[in-house]
Amino acid sequence: MATCETSCCIVGAGPAGVILALLLARKGVAVTLLEAHADLDRDFRGDTVHPSTLELIDQLGLIDKLLALPHRRMDRLVITTDHGRETLIDFSRIHSKYPFVALMPQAEFLQLLVDDARLNPNFCFVTNANVQQLVREDSGVVQGVQYSTPDGNTHEVRANVVIGADGRFSRLRKLAGFEPQKFAPPMDILWFRVPRQATDSAEDLSGTFFTRGGHLAVVLERPGQEWQIGYVILKGSYHELKAQGIEQLRADFSSLVPGLADRANCLHDFRDVTVLSVEVARIDCWHLPGLLLIGDAAHVMSPVGGIGIQYAVQDAIAAANILTAPLLNGQVTEHDLAAVQKKREPAIRAAQRFQTFVQSQIVAQALRTDQPFHLPLPVRLIQKLPLLRRIPGSIIGHGFHQVHWQG
Ligand SMILES: Cc1cc2nc3c(=O)[nH]c(=O)nc-3n(C[C@H](O)[C@H](O)[C@H](O)COP(=O)(O)OP(=O)(O)OC[C@H]3O[C@@H](n4cnc5c(N)ncnc54)[C@H](O)[C@@H]3O)c2cc1C
Numbered sequence: 370m371a372t373c374e375t376s377c378c379i380v381g382a383g384p385a386g387v388i389l390a391l392l393l394a395r396k397g398v399a400v401t402l403l404e405a406h407a408d409l410d411r412d413f414r415g416d417t418v419h420p421s422t423l424e425l426i427d428q429l430g431l432i433d434k435l436l437a438l439p440h441r442r443m444d445r446l447v448i449t450t451d452h453g454r455e456t457l458i459d460f461s462r463i464h465s466k467y468p469f470v471a472l473m474p475q476a477e478f479l480q481l482l483v484d485d486a487r488l489n490p491n492f493c494f495v496t497n498a499n500v501q502q503l504v505r506e507d508s509g510v511v512q513g514v515q516y517s518t519p520d521g522n523t524h525e526v527r528a529n530v531v532i533g534a535d536g537r538f539s540r541l542r543k544l545a546g547f548e549p550q551k552f553a554p555p556m557d558i559l560w561f562r563v564p565r566q567a568t569d570s571a572e573d574l575s576g577t578f579f580t581r582g583g584h585l586a587v588v589l590e591r592p593g594q595e596w597q598i599g600y601v602i603l604k605g606s607y608h609e610l611k612a613q614g615i616e617q618l619r620a621d622f623s624s625l626v627p628g629l630a631d632r633a634n635c636l637h638d639f640r641d642v643t644v645l646s647v648e649v650a651r652i653d654c655w656h657l658p659g660l661l662l663i664g665d666a667a668h669v670m671s672p673v674g675g676i677g678i679q680y681a682v683q684d685a686i687a688a689a690n691i692l693t694a695p696l697l698n699g700q701v702t703e704h705d706l707a708a709v710q711k712k713r714e715p716a717i718r719a720a721q722r723f724q725t726f727v728q729s730q731i732v733a734q735a736l737r738t739d740q741p742f743h744l745p746l747p748v749r750l751i752q753k754l755p756l757l758r759r760i761p762g763s764i765i766g767h768g769f770h771q772v773h774w775q776g
Contacts (some may be wrong), residue, residue: 370515371524375401375493376696378514378528380500380541382409384475385664385681386534387482391429392689392774394492398696401526402486403498403516405535409479416472416591417443417675420460420766422682423467428776432467434481439592440473441575446587448578450742455752457578458674463762470766472590475678498524503531503544503660511659514541530692530701531660534681537648539666545657549650552725554671555733557607558645559600559618562591563632569596574628583738584625596629598622599672603736607644615639647671649721655714656706663688663709668717671724673732674765680720686772687712716770723764 377393379386382404390402418426418435426432446458461468486492497518504513504525513527533541542549575590585601600622602610610618615638623630636642651668655661664681688709695701730745744752751757 371522372527373401373524374527375399376528376699377401377530377532377692378403378526379532379534380514381405381533381535381539381664381666382479382483382494382496383534383536383664383681384415384479384678385666385685386532387479387486388425388682389532389534389663389685389688390492390494391482391486392685392776393693393696394486394489395429395776396689396693396697397489397491398693399491400486401493401495401528402483403500403514403526404494404496405499407496408476409483410476414475415675415678416475416589416597417678418471418473418478419676419679419768420463420465420467420469421768421771422679423471424465425682425686425774427466428774429485431481431485435478436471438473438477438481440471441590441592442469443472443576443590444469446576446578448580448744450580450744452743454577455744457748458761458765459758460762460766462759463766464759465766468762468766470675473592500535500540503541505659509658511545511657529659529696529699530706532688533660533662533666534664534685535666537650537665537669539662541660542652542662542666545660545662547652547654547662549652549669552649552721553604554647554649554725554728555604556601556728556736557604557647558672559598559602559607560643560645561598561600561636561641562595563598563629563635565594565596569628574626578735579625580735580742581625583736584621585732585735586622586625588626588629596632598626598629601732601736604647611639618642645672649724651717651721655710656703658703658706659701661688661692661706661709663713667710668721670717670720671728673724673727676720676765676768679768680717683716683768683772684709684713686774690772690775712772713770716768719769723769 376399498516502515587599589597619633663684
């Protein structure tokens, strides 16, 4: 079995793993990043780059390159109900050099960062590397991982620290024996795309939630000639919807978003739809001696606010700030790993509480068929008071307890 040694072995090249690898590599830490897939391509994954992440990319000197990639800017999130149109979140009001969310394919965002990390000779990126096992001392201390490649070979990477950034179905979390605590959100989401036409009004459609008669959908802009639709359904109701046939989904979508009704027939069958089973979860302990979990591996966020990437990136920044010096000294203790969780856990808990409030007070209410939908009182109050209007944008744009890279 081929074996190599590094200082930090990161499993998973999603936003958490790639950002952490780049920040450590820039500081001279020897990093090996392992990714199970052959490339970074993801369909219907988070395509949102929030102001806090744009600020980090600026700090890294990569913002011009990033904003030169095809993207759309989302300045606000709006909701259209039977009572009219209301702004829910106005990013343009927040204190940031980048007061908007950049919508761009996640693969292109990650590729830019990987290309930059590759400029450092101490960075090694291995694709097609499916991590199967932890390498542990008799005392239980994690010392590395074993991964298999498509040709059937097994390789070993030995490291001072292993970082599990392998996403919501984390294998490392299972291998470590951590059981996530799961919360039950009221919804699932169907993702699909419809063509965009030159006459479509971005003002009326982009970043807009539509709700009527127990239905709810959001329309997001994508670079290119497509709209991305997130069609929200009651948790577990997908099979019932499927049994009703694609015609029913087309009809419901057409009456919900009349501006795109003429494109509903682009939904030929349910193969054009990707189902996201919405999950909210977190583990109580993110670390073992020699192992730290970050990003979705440690906490799965609800899609409310589209903040999964942002919180994964913030974990990576906290981990880089805390672990760079011990990694350079070759002396990382479990206390250092625990410090990362201590830094990030309050933000995760606060964000999940905020998402739970939105899910119960807005999403669940919008999906009710037995009563008309009204925005909850706190939301209406925020809209009425100019001094408060910046708050939702800051919560979503910067996240709770924003971490800055100590570059
Ligand atoms: C359908 C969908 C839509 C979403 N939309 C949004 C959105 O609009 N905005 C937003 O912010 N978030 C969104 N999210 C959530 C967002 O994608 C995640 O929160 C974010 O990607 C988490 O980053 P991560 O780096 O922790 O994990 P991931 O992005 O999941 O990355 C984990 C990586 O680890 C790799 N991996 C897994 N197992 C192994 C293994 N054994 N060996 C090696 N590699 C492995 C995976 O291939 C993957 O590349 C969405 C998620 C889904 C599923």
